[in-house]
Structure formats: structure tokens, C-alpha cells
Amino acid sequence: MKPFGGIDLNYTERDSRAPNPKAFDKIFGEQGVEKARRALRFVLAHDVATAVPGLRSPREVGHAVAVAERFHELTEREKEQYRFGQMPPEPFCRECGLCVPCPEGINIPAVLRFEKYANFYGLPEYAKEQYQRLNTKADGCTRCGDCVKKCPYHLDLISMIEGTHKALALRV
Numbered sequence: 231m232k233p234f235g236g237i238d239l240n241y242t243e244r245d246s247r248a249p250n251p252k253a254f255d256k257i258f259g260e261q262g263v264e265k266a267r268r269a270l271r272f273v274l275a276h277d278v279a280t281a282v283p284g285l286r287s288p289r290e291v292g293h294a295v296a297v298a299e300r301f302h303e304l305t306e307r308e309k310e311q312y313r314f315g316q317m318p319p320e321p322f323c324r325e326c327g328l329c330v331p332c333p334e335g336i337n338i339p340a341v342l343r344f345e346k347y348a349n350f351y352g353l354p355e356y357a358k359e360q361y362q363r364l365n366t367k368a369d370g371c372t373r374c375g376d377c378v379k380k381c382p383y384h385l386d387l388i389s390m391i392e393g394t395h396k397a398l399a400l401r402v
């Protein structure tokens with residue numbers, strides 16, 4: 231699901247109620263199409279039965295089908311560029327969602343996703359921007375420990391989200 235989720239394709243600018251066949255090129259340009267192709271190639275290189283790009287016009291479907299039909303495997307250069315097969319360093323959140331809801335309304339998987347954006351994907355500015363959009367930041371944590379009990383990966387969640395807040399909250 232969401233194979234474009236990690237790249238800068240802004241779905242909110244796409245009008246799903248009245249899809250415009252030219253919208254993809256207009257919004258994303260040729261670079262956007264190329265980014266989408268690379269993202270799909272990355273997904274198809276894994277052991278997946280189906281990729282669900284969430285496309286909204288026959289033209290977009292055509293782009294995706296063309297990638298799938300030509301796909302065999304990533305090149306060695308692509309594997310190196312995409313850090314194929316690498317996982318974030320432990321401890322990291324798998325975003326299973328089992329720790330929420332937090333009584334204070336903190337979106338714990340999102341907070342820890344932005345930590346990965348900053349430290350694993352090398353996108354600190356983007357991570358800060360995304361973190362600012364959260365309604366409840368991690369400094370709202372009362373340290374009740376509910377999430378820690380529910381996390382099947384036994385993450386030290388309180389210190390992880392506090393550390394993320396320190397790293398991503400904008401100084402005022």
C-alpha cells in the first residue's frame with residue numbers, strides 16, 4: 231500500500247472527485263513521473279503479490295502498468311542507491327498501531343515515523359515540517375506508560391518520543 235508514500239507526491243493537490251487526466255504531469259512534471267516509476271520499482275523488487283498505488287486516472291494506471299510490465303529486478307546501482315534490504319537501526323517502530331490510542335491523543339506511530347524520516351531517510355527538514363502538523367506533540371506525554379505495555383516490540387517508547395520531540399520541535 232502507498233508505494234508513493236515516501237516521496238514528494240502531494241495527494242492533497244489531486245482532485246479525486248474530478249480527476250483530470252493531465253493532473254499527474256501538471257502537478258508532478260516529468261520528474262514526478264520518474265519518481266513514481268522508481269518508487270514502484272522499489273516496491274516490486276520485494277516479495278509482494280500486489281502493489282496498490284492509489285492511482286486516479288487511466289493515464290496514471292498506464293504509467294504504473296508500463297513499469298510493472300518491464301520490471302525484472304533492480305540494478306545493482308539502484309540497490310545501492312535505495313539501500314535495498316536495509317532496515318532502520320534498532321530500536322525502531324514498525325507502525326503496527328497497537329500502542330494507540332494514547333490518552334493524551336499523541337499519534338505515537340506518526341511521531342516515530344518522523345524520527346525515521348529524519349535519521350534513517352536523511353530528511354530532517356521534511357521530518358520537522360511534518361512533525362509541526364501534528365495536533366498533539368510528544369511533549370504532551372504524561373508518562374502514563376499505557377503505550378509501553380501495548381507495544382509488542384517492547385520499545386522504550388517514552389524516551390523515544392521525548393527524544394524525537396527534542397529533535398524535531400522547532401525552537402521558538
Ligand code: SF4
Nearest residue numbers: 332371372374375377
Ligand atoms: S506514555 Fe505518553 S505517549 Fe504513551 S500512552 Fe501515556 S501519555 Fe501517551
Ligand code: SF4
Nearest residue numbers: 323324326327329381
Ligand atoms: S506498538 Fe510499538 S511498533 Fe507498533 S506502532 Fe506502537 S510503538 Fe510502533
